[in-house]
Amino acid sequence: QQPVQSPQAVILREGEDAVINCSSSKALYSVHWYRQKHGEAPVFLMILLKGGEQKGHDKISASFNEKKQQSSLYLTASQLSYSGTYFCGTESTSYGKLTFGQGTILTVHP
Amino acid sequence: NAGVTQTPKFQVLKTGQSMTLQCAQDMNHEYMSWYRQDPGMGLRLIHYSVGAGITDQGEVPNGYNVSRSTTEDFPLRLLSAAPSQTSVYFCASRAPGQDTEAFFGQGTRLTVV
Numbered sequence: 072q073q074p075v076q077s078p079q080a081v082i083l084r085e086g087e088d089a090v091i092n093c094s095s096s097k098a099l100y101s102v103h104w105y106r107q108k109h110g111e112a113p114v115f116l117m118i119l120l121k122g123g124e125q126k127g128h129d130k131i132s133a134s135f136n137e138k139k140q141q142s143s144l145y146l147t148a149s150q151l152s153y154s155g156t157y158f159c160g161t162e163s164t165s166y167g168k169l170t171f172g173q174g175t176i177l178t179v180h181p
Numbered sequence: 182n183a184g185v186t187q188t189p190k191f192q193v194l195k196t197g198q199s200m201t202l203q204c205a206q207d208m209n210h211e212y213m214s215w216y217r218q219d220p221g222m223g224l225r226l227i228h229y230s231v232g233a234g235i236t237d238q239g240e241v242p243n244g245y246n247v248s249r250s251t252t253e254d255f256p257l258r259l260l261s262a263a264p265s266q267t268s269v270y271f272c273a274s275r276a277p278g279q280d281t282e283a284f285f286g287q288g289t290r291l292t293v294v
Contacts, residue, residue: 173223
């Protein structure tokens with residue numbers, strides 16, 4: 072079963088912040104985040120593990136609430152280059168089975 | 182390193198035809214997966230493999246077959262193509278473990294008429 076992402080779409084101006092949420096009905100071992108530009112393949116952003124700490128680099132960070140089986144991706148001071156579709160991927164009890172959400176389309180305007 | 186290579190990049194099939202989408206990786210990754218991407222549906226898992234000789238179904242396996250005879254290759258077979266299989270297909274690979282990132286191929290855009 073696919074994790075559920077919200078919102079489905081976000082429109083921002085440069086410099087604004089955004090939060091993308093990902094939730095699962097299953098117990099999770101890890102949550103992955105990827106970004107896909109139009110016409111390209113998804114590209115890895117970060118992984119959060121059960122029992123791990125909040126991660127981040129530059130102005131993009133993420134958290135993982137194991138009890139609620141939820142993860143959030145935080146984009147601060149957005150840049151034009153942040154535009155794209157963001158996917159969360161989850162891995163539960165089946166090793167090697169990485170299941171993705173339906174995606175969140177992020178558009179950043181000047 | 183080439184990473185994950187998918188062929189072909191584009192394909193048009195007639196309903197009922199069969200074909201194989203190829204996926205090869207040169208990173209010695211044990212885990213490989215096939216996804217299809219449709220507007221508003223995200224990336225849906227078709228089949229996945231955790232090593233040579235081991236495959237399992239994902240969320241949308243009907244109409245697709247896979248096999249994994251080598252670590253490097255993970256072909257996806259459509260036995261009798263249907264218009265509902267029109268989609269963009271992505272192959273991905275990653276090393277074993279829950280803290281390893283997935284590397285995606287560039288995708289195959291398939292149209293079934």
